[in-house]
Amino acid sequence: MSWIREGELNLLEKISANILKAGPMPKHVAFIMDGNRRFARKKQMGRQEGHMQGFNKLAETLRWCKHLNIQEVTVYAFSIENFKRTKDEVDGLMELAKQKFEKLLEERDNLEKHGVCIRVLGDLNMLPVDLQRIIAKAVVTTQSHNKCFLNVCFAYTSRYEITNAVREMAWGVEEGLIKASDVSEALLSECLYSNNSPNPDLLIRTSGEVRLSDFLLWQTSHSCLVFQSVLWPEYSFWNLCEAILQFQLNHKSIQKARDLHREHQASQQLEADRACVAELLQHHGNGKPADAQRRQEALLHHTACREERIHDFLEALKHKRDSFFNDLTSEAAVA
Numbered sequence: 457m458s459w460i461r462e463g464e465l466n467l468l469e470k471i472s473a474n475i476l477k478a479g480p481m482p483k484h485v486a487f488i489m490d491g492n493r494r495f496a497r498k499k500q501m502g503r504q505e506g507h508m509q510g511f512n513k514l515a516e517t518l519r520w521c522k523h524l525n526i527q528e529v530t531v532y533a534f535s536i537e538n539f540k541r542t543k544d545e546v547d548g549l550m551e552l553a554k555q556k557f558e559k560l561l562e563e564r565d566n567l568e569k570h571g572v573c574i575r576v577l578g579d580l581n582m583l584p585v586d587l588q589r590i591i592a593k594a595v596v597t598t599q600s601h602n603k604c605f606l607n608v609c610f611a612y613t614s615r616y617e618i619t620n621a622v623r624e625m626a627w628g629v630e631e632g633l634i635k636a637s638d639v640s641e642a643l644l645s646e647c648l649y650s651n652n653s654p655n656p657d658l659l660i661r662t663s664g665e666v667r668l669s670d671f672l673l674w675q676t677s678h679s680c681l682v683f684q685s686v687l688w689p690e691y692s693f694w695n696l697c698e699a700i701l702q703f704q705l706n707h708k709s710i711q712k713a714r715d716l717h718r719e720h721q722a723s724q725q726l727e728a729d730r731a732c733v734a735e736l737l738q739h740h741g742n743g744k745p746a747d748a749q750r751r752q753e754a755l756l757h758h759t760a761c762r763e764e765r766i767h768d769f770l771e772a773l774k775h776k777r778d779s780f781f782n783d784l785t786s787e788a789a790v791a
Contacts, residue, residue, distance in 0.1 A: 459559065460566050461519035469693055473524055476700055480707045482657035484528040485521065485699075486679075488671055489514065491663030491687030498687070504548045509689035511556060520693050522570075522604065524700070528653060530607040532671045536582065536616055550584055553610065557590045564597055571603025577649035578612035579620070580784075592784035607653060614673035621647035624773055633769040637732055638762055642721055646770055650675055657710075658703045660696075662688045678714045680706050733758050 465473060489510055496506025514531060521529055534553070539546060560567070560574065567574070576595055580588045591610070624647040628634040634643075645651065655675045661668070664685040668676070682699040686692070703710075733754045 459515055459518070459556070459563060460570055460572065461515050463519065465520075465523050465693070469523075472694075472697055476697060476704070477525060479704045481524065482526060482680075482700060482703050484530070484654055484656045484658075485526050486530040486532075486656040486659040486672055486676070487514075487517070488532045488659070488661035488665075488669060489688040490661055490665055490669075492689060494663065495687045495689040503545055504552065506689065507549060507552055511552070513689050513691050517691060517696065518606065520696055524696075527603075528605040528607070530577075530609065530650070530653070530656060530672070532612070532669075533608045534578075534610045534612070535669065535671075536579070536611055536613045537670070539582070550587055554584075554587050554590060557587070557594050560594050561590070561597065567598055568601065571601045572598060573601040573603075573605045574598045575605065575607045575652065576610050577607055577617070578610045579616065580611060580780075582611040589784050589788035592781045593788050595781050596785045605653065607650065609649075609671070612649070613670040614668075615670055617649050618644070618674055620649075628769045628773070631772075633772055634765050635762075637728070638766055638769075640725060640728065642725065643766060645674070646766075647773065648674065655679060658682065658699060660684065660699045662686055662691055662695075678710060678717060680710055729755060729759050729762065 464470070492506040492510035493503055495509060496503050499506075518529060534549060538549070574594050576591050580591060583591070621644050625634070625639050625643060629636055629639070650672070656672065656679045658680045659668075659672065659676050660682050662684050664683070666683045668681075680703040682702045684691075684695055684699065686695050733751065736758070737751065737754055
C-alpha cells in the first residue's frame, strides 16, 4: 500500500474542508495512532493485520492532511516501551516497518513530486541494522524536499529524547563548543530530535485513552490536545475535522499561552546574560561598578559571542547527526 495516496475529496468533504480553512488551521498535527490491537481483536484478525490496517489509515490520513493544507505531520509509530511486547509482535512490527520503508523508497518519484520530506525521530541504534539502513536511505533521499514533512517517531519516548538532548549539550560543553552558562531551555529545544520542526499545533490521540504515553511532552506544552474514542484503523475524515474544530475553538488561548511563553523565555535569557556580564565586570573591574554605557556594551558583546557559540555548536550537532545517516546509507550501498 502506497504512502502517498492520490485522489480528491468527495463533494461534502470538499465543502467541509473549505469551511474549516476559513478559520485558523493547524500547520503541524501530531498523532498517537492507538487502537490497532483492539481493532484486530474486534475484527477477529491477527495483530499483524491490525498493524497493517493502521498503516493504511496513516496513508489515508496524510491525504486528508494534504487537502487541508496541513504541512507537517508527526506520528508515534513505535515507542521504546513497545520493545517489552512479545518477541513475535516486535519482530512483526520491525518486518512491517522494513517493508513500508522499502515501499517508500520505491515511491521516491512520487515523494519528489509532492515535495515530501521524511524524518525519523528516535534512537535508531535500538533497531535491527538492516532496518536502520533502509530508514537512513529514506531520510537522506528526501531530505531536500520542503513542501510537506512527515516525522515518524520510531524507537522513541519523550523522556529519552530530553535525556539525549541534555547529553548533546554536555558533549558541546566538553568539546569547548559552548559554555555551561549557554545551556538554556531554548538551547535544549534545539537539541531535541524534533529541532527542525515547529511545535505541533494539535495533538490527536485515538482509542479513548487520555494520556500522552511519553510522546512529545516537551513540544506539546502549548498545543491543543484532543482525545477521541475511535480506534485508529477506523479513523475518518470527520474525526479529523472534529479535532481541527477543537483547535479552532481554543486557538486564541493557545496562541496567547505561546506568546507569553516566548516573552518569558526572552526575559529569562536577558536576565541570564546580565548576570554573566555583571559577574565578568566585577571580576575585571576590581569590584568597581561599571557605568551604564560600559554595561550595555559588555552585554551586547556577551550576547553576540553566546549566539555565535550556539550557532557553531548547533552546526556541529547537525553535522554529527547527518553523518550518522550518511554513514548508514553508505553501508547500505556496500551491503
